[in-house]
Ligand code: HEC
């Protein structure tokens with residue numbers, strides 16, 4: 445009897461640890477990608493790791509009702525919270541893999557809805573979608589072929605799972621759009637909208653945000669490069685993205701213009717808490733002259749005044765820079781020969797005014813971050 449109970453307890457314990465961490469298996473064969481992922485915001489999207497998400501959740505009316513509906517995008521890998529078995533609580537999934545490897549790699553399609561889109565995951569066990577231009581359209585099924593009466597075995601594909609290279613969403617980024625397209629609040633107002641426009645651009649979510657960087661994609665398959673998995677504007681790798689924002693300057697008799705060419709296929713800094721700014725100064729005769737600061741933001745609110753996202757029902761003003769737009773900012777300061785104009789284009793993760801209201805003091809999100817800058821010698 446006692447041994448039975450011990451066995452049952454043991455089983456319960458192992459099934460729990462088994463359910464706990466999905467990424468552990470991936471780590472053993474994809475160590476480089478796994479390490480990168482640890483630094484990404486996708487591994488830190490829960491209230492236990494993202495101070496900004498926590499600050500907003502703490503003030504959100506749904507918190508009092510204990511209804512963590514943010515889970516479908518922020519922590520979909522916490523399956524017990526997703527299917528209502530348990531309430532939001534601190535655990536290893538929330539802390540280390542709220543959006544696990546599988547959560548992205550099993551997205552078969554994205555269902556479009558006005559309120560929020562929905563990810564449809566494949567039900568095929570151990571099948572992951574991926575992109576590879578040379579293998580596009582093919583499916584790699586793991587098999588061990590025996591020959592010579594089993595004396596030699598030949599392995600193909602991954603020794604752990606099947607790979608489906610035929611899903612367009614992993615080439616053009618449609619697989620990102622279940623979570624990233626838009627989100628309406630309970631008033632049916634779009635709190636954020638990436639407003640994607642493809643235009644003539646050859647780039648996609650995948651080419652810009654998962655560029656090929658050095659390091660092998662798997663232990664068992666030596667490759668020179670792999671797709672970057674450390675997406676985050678917080679901790680931050682501006683050099684990966686700054687090349688898609690081109691700054692230029694035209695001088696005229698009455699002053700000058702600064703042009704910002706946005707090559708991204710979406711609105712810049714669409715998240716309502718961000719504040720995007722252009723800071724320009726002139727270095728003249730050993731002195732620095734700071735010029736007016738230009739802000740680009742989509743301000744949302746109620747009754748003509750800015751308000752928190754769950755209360756907002758209208759756009760108060762929108763100066764955000766849209767997909768593939770070139771924005772020109774005029775300055776009435778006449779330039780002289782020998783001047784150097786310093787142009788900085790950057791952002792606050794949290795608009796300082798909102799940070800105050802939300803009581804966020806963490807320096808990493810309240811300081812101005814330069815995305816790209818350029819010096820122009822006149
Ligand atoms: C036992 C080792 C092993 C484990 C465990 C493993 N993989 Fe793999 N995986 C591989 C190998 C080897 C390849 C390369 C196969 C090829 O290119 O033929 C691969 C390829 C992939 C690819 C496609 C790469 C491409 O070429 O585009 C994805 C996506 C992937 N793995 C995801 C995962 C995820 C997610 C997990 C964890 C749930 C995981 N893998 C666990 C060995 C493994």
Ligand code: HEC
Nearest residue numbers: 494496497500501504513514517560623624626627714715
């Ligand atoms: C439809 C998917 C979706 C849902 C549902 C969702 N979010 Fe998000 N959230 C996102 C995405 C995607 C981002 C990243 C957007 C970006 O950076 O432009 C984000 C970013 C945020 C940020 C900014 C985080 C930062 O570090 O700057 C906050 C705050 C936030 N969400 C709060 C919430 C809260 C609170 C809820 C639930 C009441 C919620 N979200 C529900 C998709 C979602």
Ligand code: HEC
Nearest residue numbers: 485489494497517518543619620623649653675676677678
């Ligand atoms: C399961 C939902 C989900 C999917 C799928 C997803 N993301 Fe995200 N992503 C998020 C959430 C949620 C955040 C914001 C987390 C936060 O700030 O707390 C985010 C943040 C980001 C950020 C960084 C923004 C920032 O504030 O640092 C980038 C870039 C990004 N995602 C790109 C992508 C790309 C590219 C894809 C597709 C290959 C993708 N994501 C797929 C949910 C998702």
Ligand code: HEC
Nearest residue numbers: 617620624640647648649652685688707708709712713715
């Ligand atoms: C041509 C390159 C390019 C393409 C294509 C592109 N992005 Fe971006 N993305 C950028 C740049 C540059 C930034 C930095 C500015 C910013 O944060 O808005 C950025 C920022 C982001 C952010 C963070 C926004 C924030 O401020 O929190 C998210 C999320 C994101 N992209 C998702 C996507 C998704 C999803 C797609 C596909 C629909 C996509 N991107 C396509 C260049 C690109």
Ligand code: HEC
Nearest residue numbers: 470474477478481486544545548575614654661669670671
């Ligand atoms: C936000 C969604 C997302 C998450 C989370 C994610 N991946 Fe990926 N991954 C992708 C996309 C999209 C691609 C296709 C990019 C390409 O091959 O160009 C990809 C490519 C890969 C590849 C092939 C790399 C190459 O260069 O072809 C491997 C292997 C892989 N992922 C493993 C993982 C592992 C392991 C994790 C967890 C530690 C993980 N992924 C988490 C979206 C994601």
